[in-house]
Amino acid sequence: MKAAAATNERALIARVIGGEKELFLDLIRPYERLVYVTIFAILKNETEAEDGAQETMISAYRNLKSFRGEAKFSTWLVTIAMNEARKRLRKAKTAAEDSLDEPREESEGDYTPAVLTDWREIPLAALERKELKEKLREAVGMLSEKYREVFVLRDIEELNQEETAVALGINVALVKVRLHRARMMLQKLLVPYLKNGVPFGAQAKPARGGFFRRWLQ
Amino acid sequence: MKMECKHVWEQISGYLDTELDADMLAAVEKHLETCEVCSAILDSTRNILVLTADERTYELPVGYGKRLRERLIGVIGANG
Numbered sequence: 404m405k406a407a408a409a410t411n412e413r414a415l416i417a418r419v420i421g422g423e424k425e426l427f428l429d430l431i432r433p434y435e436r437l438v439y440v441t442i443f444a445i446l447k448n449e450t451e452a453e454d455g456a457q458e459t460m461i462s463a464y465r466n467l468k469s470f471r472g473e474a475k476f477s478t479w480l481v482t483i484a485m486n487e488a489r490k491r492l493r494k495a496k497t498a499a500e501d502s503l504d505e506p507r508e509e510s511e512g513d514y515t516p517a518v519l520t521d522w523r524e525i526p527l528a529a530l531e532r533k534e535l536k537e538k539l540r541e542a543v544g545m546l547s548e549k550y551r552e553v554f555v556l557r558d559i560e561e562l563n564q565e566e567t568a569v570a571l572g573i574n575v576a577l578v579k580v581r582l583h584r585a586r587m588m589l590q591k592l593l594v595p596y597l598k599n600g601v602p603f604g605a606q607a608k609p610a611r612g613g614f615f616r617r618w619l620q
Numbered sequence: 621m622k623m624e625c626k627h628v629w630e631q632i633s634g635y636l637d638t639e640l641d642a643d644m645l646a647a648v649e650k651h652l653e654t655c656e657v658c659s660a661i662l663d664s665t666r667n668i669l670v671l672t673a674d675e676r677t678y679e680l681p682v683g684y685g686k687r688l689r690e691r692l693i694g695v696i697g698a699n700g
Contacts, residue, residue: 424696428689435685440678449681456684457691464695536677539668558672583633590665597664 412476420468427464434477435460437560438484444555445488446495447544455491459484474569481562482570485552492548535596542592550585557582623651628658632665 443452556567
């Protein structure tokens with residue numbers, strides 16, 4: 404966020420705390436998407452995610468005075484959203500499911516990515532496909548929770564490593580390890596779908612999103 | 621520094637986040653120049669991240685913002 408916008412945000416927070424409560428709606432407006440998508444990507448359920456997003460914003464409103472400004476407001480909101488998602492996930496999950504699929508952290512690096520040498524020939528048109536987006540959401544949902552959380556914040560929400568670490572209450576080194584692991588698991592899960600039915604030589608319009616921009620340069 | 625494929629794979633995430641130090645970056649890039657397999661893995665991972673960051677991958681439900689604001693107005697009002 405630009406400095407001016409951040410200053411504006413601080414002023415807005417002060418005014419809400421000072422009694423202009425309705426300005427809270429303006430304050431959170433830029434983050435409505437962030438909060439919903441964070442919770443949805445964790446829970447994979449629209450109704451739960453929407454409810455969770457509402458609860459997150461209500462909690463943020465009620466606790467706004469406790470926002471000290473050490474972290475960015477967006478990071479603070481994401482922390483609340485993540486806690487809300489975790490709470491709901493615990494509720495939904497059975498103990499049996501919980502014990503499944505927990506790769507050990509120390510096995511980091513010990514994996515084999517899916518090899519598909521013709522992948523690089525696949526045009527971005529493939530990424531426009533609706534089914535592929537669906538497969539991606541499914542694959543993200545298949546990651547175990549600790550990997551999914553990091554992936555959601557870093558690669559969906561594009562928080563930086565420090566912000567992600569703060570929001571999850573873990574250190575930056577662990578963010579990196581888990582992110583790498585999450586990405587490699589997704590690569591493995593998705594390569595089969597990327598392979599099929601893609602017309603070679605087709606051109607796609609550029610997707611939005613920071614990663615794309617970074618990589619076009 | 622000459623690298624084996626499996627060591628390159630360990631650096632993919634760091635490479636995509638442009639976090640590798642100069643020596644490591646040079647070694648990885650040298651390997652990628654001649655290794656089709658690692659290049660393909662890198663490209664596929666990168667493209668998955670492009671797809672991930674695309675806002676159309678995760679869409680908001682219709683009416684979400686409106687319902688959120690209505691609920692908040694209720695809460696803000698109820699609190700006086």
